[in-house]
Amino acid sequence: xxxxxxxxxxxxxxxxxxxxxxxxxxxxxxxxxxxxxxxxxxxxxxxxxxxxxxxxxxxxxxxxxxxxxxxxxxxxxxxxxxxxxxxxxxxxxxxxxxxxxxxxxxxxxxxxxxxxxxxxxxxxxxxxxxxxxxxxxxxxxxxxxxxxxxxxxxxxxxxxxxxxxxxxxxxxxxxxxxxxxxxxxxxxxxxxxxxxxxxxxxxxxxxxxxxxxxxxxxxxxxxxxxxxxxxxxxxxxxxxxxxxxxxxxxxxxxxxxxxxxxxxxxxxxxxxxxxxxxxxxxxxxxxxxxxxxxxxxxxxxxxxxxxxxxxxxxxxxxxxxxxxxxxxxxxxxxxxxxxxxxxxxxxxxxxxxxxxxxxxxxxxxxxxxxxxxxxxxxxxxxxxxxxxxxxxxxxxxxxxxxxxxxxx
Amino acid sequence: xxxxxxxxxxxxxxxxxxxxxxxxxxxxxxxxxxxxxxxxxxxxxxxxxxxxxxxxxxxxxxxxxxxxxxxxxxxxxxxxxxxxxxxxxxxxxxxxxxxxxxxxxxxxxxxxxxxxxxxxxxxxxxxxxxxxxxxxxxxxxxxxxxxxxxxxxxxxxxxxxxxxxxxxxxxxxxxxxxxxxxxxxxxxxxxxxxxxxxxxxxxxxxxxxxxxxxxxxxxxxxxxxxxxxxxxxxxxxxxxxxxxxxxxxxxxxxxxxxxxxxxxxxxxxxxxxxxxxxxxxxxxxxxxxxxxxxxxxxxxxxxxxxxxxxxxxxxxxxxxxxxxxxxxxxxxxxxxxxxxxxxxxxxxxxxxxxxxxxxxxxxxxxxxxxxxxxxxxxxxxxxxxxxxxxxxxxxxxxxxxxxxxxxxxxxxxxxxxxxxxxxxxxxxxxxxxxxxxxxxxx
Numbered sequence: 001x002x003x004x005x006x007x008x009x010x011x012x013x014x015x016x017x018x019x020x021x022x023x024x025x026x027x028x029x030x031x032x033x034x035x036x037x038x039x040x041x042x043x044x045x046x047x048x049x050x051x052x053x054x055x056x057x058x059x060x061x062x063x064x065x066x067x068x069x070x071x072x073x074x075x076x077x078x079x080x081x082x083x084x085x086x087x088x089x090x091x092x093x094x095x096x097x098x099x100x101x102x103x104x105x106x107x108x109x110x111x112x113x114x115x116x117x118x119x120x121x122x123x124x125x126x127x128x129x130x131x132x133x134x135x136x137x138x139x140x141x142x143x144x145x146x147x148x149x150x151x152x153x154x155x156x157x158x159x160x161x162x163x164x165x166x167x168x169x170x171x172x173x174x175x176x177x178x179x180x181x182x183x184x185x186x187x188x189x190x191x192x193x194x195x196x197x198x199x200x201x202x203x204x205x206x207x208x209x210x211x212x213x214x215x216x217x218x219x220x221x222x223x224x225x226x227x228x229x230x231x232x233x234x235x236x237x238x239x240x241x242x243x244x245x246x247x248x249x250x251x252x253x254x255x256x257x258x259x260x261x262x263x264x265x266x267x268x269x270x271x272x273x274x275x276x277x278x279x280x281x282x283x284x285x286x287x288x289x290x291x292x293x294x295x296x297x298x299x300x301x302x303x304x305x306x307x308x309x310x311x312x313x314x315x316x317x318x319x320x321x322x323x324x325x326x327x328x329x330x331x332x333x334x335x336x337x338x339x340x341x342x343x344x345x346x347x348x349x350x351x352x353x354x355x356x357x358x359x360x361x362x363x364x365x366x367x368x369x370x371x372x373x374x375x376x377x378x379x380x381x382x383x384x385x386x387x388x389x390x391x392x393x394x395x396x397x398x399x400x401x402x403x404x405x406x407x408x
Numbered sequence: 409x410x411x412x413x414x415x416x417x418x419x420x421x422x423x424x425x426x427x428x429x430x431x432x433x434x435x436x437x438x439x440x441x442x443x444x445x446x447x448x449x450x451x452x453x454x455x456x457x458x459x460x461x462x463x464x465x466x467x468x469x470x471x472x473x474x475x476x477x478x479x480x481x482x483x484x485x486x487x488x489x490x491x492x493x494x495x496x497x498x499x500x501x502x503x504x505x506x507x508x509x510x511x512x513x514x515x516x517x518x519x520x521x522x523x524x525x526x527x528x529x530x531x532x533x534x535x536x537x538x539x540x541x542x543x544x545x546x547x548x549x550x551x552x553x554x555x556x557x558x559x560x561x562x563x564x565x566x567x568x569x570x571x572x573x574x575x576x577x578x579x580x581x582x583x584x585x586x587x588x589x590x591x592x593x594x595x596x597x598x599x600x601x602x603x604x605x606x607x608x609x610x611x612x613x614x615x616x617x618x619x620x621x622x623x624x625x626x627x628x629x630x631x632x633x634x635x636x637x638x639x640x641x642x643x644x645x646x647x648x649x650x651x652x653x654x655x656x657x658x659x660x661x662x663x664x665x666x667x668x669x670x671x672x673x674x675x676x677x678x679x680x681x682x683x684x685x686x687x688x689x690x691x692x693x694x695x696x697x698x699x700x701x702x703x704x705x706x707x708x709x710x711x712x713x714x715x716x717x718x719x720x721x722x723x724x725x726x727x728x729x730x731x732x733x734x735x736x737x738x739x740x741x742x743x744x745x746x747x748x749x750x751x752x753x754x755x756x757x758x759x760x761x762x763x764x765x766x767x768x769x770x771x772x773x774x775x776x777x778x779x780x781x782x783x784x785x786x787x788x789x790x791x792x793x794x795x796x797x798x799x800x801x802x803x804x805x806x807x808x809x810x811x812x813x814x815x816x817x818x819x820x821x822x823x824x825x826x827x828x829x830x831x832x833x834x835x836x837x838x839x840x841x842x843x844x845x846x847x848x849x850x
Contacts, residue, residue: 297434297738366723
């Protein structure tokens with residue numbers, strides 16, 4: 001392909017070429033940063049909880065006044081929930097997976113004398129049925145027994161406990177490569193010291209969408225406590241397909257035990273997932289729209305400008321055709337020209353994208369843009385340019401030489 | 409003359425309809441995207457209490473030592489000071505009366521038993537605070553008035569209801585003097601606050617959960633007596649509290665907000681000194697083993713240090729602004745194509761006596777029309793975008809992101825401004841067309 005005539009043609013239309021190159025540069029900078037952010041959000045949203053979300057719902061219960069016999073009431077409630085038709089299992093807890101609430105966290109260590117060894121984690125209270133209810137697999141060690149479960153009053157009481165369960169991810173951080181089963185863990189601020197008796201395969205912490213929490217999101221501790229507090233969670237596992245019916249009947253089953261309560265929330269875990277990731281989903285959605293519009297706007301811009309250019313050069317095209325250039329040669333001319341312009345555009349664009357990303361890394365705590373995204377963006381922009389120039393190039397090739405030279 | 413330009417511009421735009429639609433669409437998309445994010449940004453970074461935001465201050469005291477605060481960033485501002493106070497500090501600051509107006513507060517919840525005993529009790533968010541809360545934050549009253557300072561002192565069982573709750577419980581009637589059962593105890597209604605929802609919810613940025621915003625206000629002293637626990641969570645950085653309510657009150661756990669009104673710089677600087685001295689006394693008495701570290705922030709400083717405008721929003725604003733730039737670039741390209749295809753007509757006008765300035769002006773009028781139309785389209789897209797963006801907001805913020813009059817004006821201004829800017833170069837180029845050359849080859 002002869003580049004000389006293309007280059008000299010471009011020199012006569014500097015402005016048009018520069019405009020297209022600039023458009024491509026800006027589009028590339030936005031495009032690869034936007035798809036990177038979208039991908040990050042999608043990755044965040046797709047992290048597993050380790051729980052059978054489809055068949056679980058959570059009830060937040062608030063007592064009216066302060067009941068005297070809280071422990072017995074909770075046991076009665078759990079028994080009533082477990083006796084419901086369609087319900088496989090249930091337990092009472094201080095929290096649930098996939099909840100938007102996050103305030104404080106617990107810190108756990110095997111070396112209580114070394115402040116630097118404290119690791120952030122989430123505390124779940126539960127009993128011997130918790131693992132089965134959630135569908136969390138025990139990777140090593142043993143589960144609680146019914147006799148190990150004790151009452152925990154609010155945040156201010158810390159009964160002794162025979163043992164706790166931790167997730168595999170937390171075990172790895174507590175003793176990298178080492179054995180944690182049987183080791184004594186100290187938990188702050190609950191002031192609990194207890195041996196680790198079991199390791200859970202995976203149980204995600206409740207606070208999944210909090211900034212800066214991704215490092216500890218799989219760090220969970222399961223404590224053998226019945227949570228005696230004004231606000232408690234009942235987690236209920238149903239047989240597959242019975243979720244809606246069980247959720248409808250649960251308030252009545254609880255009301256039959258006692259009416260001195262307020263059901264603050266009754267929510268399927270699938271709905272909880274939607275709620276906690278709402279912000280991330282919206283960002284991904286909005287950026288997707290920006291990307292679509294960006295591609296459309298840039299493509300139309302290139303088509304428009306090239307069309308005008310073709311129209312301007314009808315005479316030149318006619319002469320070339322008359323001198324023996326074939327139609328494919330004319331099409332190829334415009335396509336090659338576009339590759340050259342887009343090519344210089346993506347070079348500038350890659351630099352712009354990197355600068356933009358670095359600024360966001362510094363000011364908005366974003367991650368660094370991996371090189372793959374630049375490559376994808378560059379390929380997308382080159383393809384976009386070719387696609388956008390196709391129609392004007394074909395139009396140019398269809399110029400009949402005789403007519404072009406007569407009317408121009 | 410302007411009318412003539414307008415006429416010419418409309419004719420010219422109609423002649424090249426596809427290109428015109430493309431330009432309007434491009435500008436519209438850019439305006440839509442940037443106005444959507446800007447509207448969100450503006451509502452999130454708005455001043456919640458503009459009439460006195462620079463005179464309302466919240467104190468912060470380092471009660472755990474800088475090293476401990478680092479482990480749990482969520483409950484400290486960027487300078488690693490805790491975002492709330494301990495009960496000990498809150499009460500000490502209230503007792504010192506170092507500010508003309510001051511109110512400690514925390515979010516709690518109560519079960520309300522409706523006067524109609526047929527109805528089931530329900531849970532509402534409540535704020536335990538002091539009398540000064542109401543005049544300090546200019547809370548409007550529909551009926552009655554705040555409780556008295558004496559009520560704070562006697563731990564009186566009095567409440568101020570929100571208008572919403574008053575509507576629900578008493579059908580919107582004047583309920584001052586009526587009694588109400590909260591958590592099975594009787595309270596007397598002293599006032600009904602009119603609709604009031606400062607956004608962002610500056611005086612308590614952590615406290616909206618399930619119950620939404622608070623619907624009942626009651627004396628702080630009473631709430632402590634009744635052992636009403638905080639709804640916004642309790643932050644214990646290091647040491648665990650002991651057993652029972654008294655242990656929480658005496659712990660180093662933070663859970664109370666405190667706001668003061670310091671009406672002039674002298675009061676502010678005096679309070680700063682007082683606060684520093686207080687923390688230093690605590691050090692001297694052996695409670696803190698580190699040099700006193702305190703901060704006193706007004707509303708705007710407080711919002712900034714808590715990153716109220718999330719990085720999500722900042723990033724969206726940035727990307728949308730870049731997108732608008734791409735759209736403007738595109739408009740420049742299209743206008744260049746459009747104006748230049750019109751060279752022969754321009755040449756005739758030039759030959760008949762129009763000077764370059766006139767041609768330039770006419771090009772800008774054409775650009776301006778595209779700007780107005782693009783702005784209108786952009787407004788439509790903004791409304792659509794705001795619907796999508798609802799998901800960015802949780803609880804209390806929903807419904808705030810409306811496009812107001814200034815937003816509409818801003819969209820149009822931005823649109824016309826951007827297109828005029830985009831039209832400058834193409835217009836200049838067109839005005840420099842050599843009429844003779846184009847007329848010759850015709």
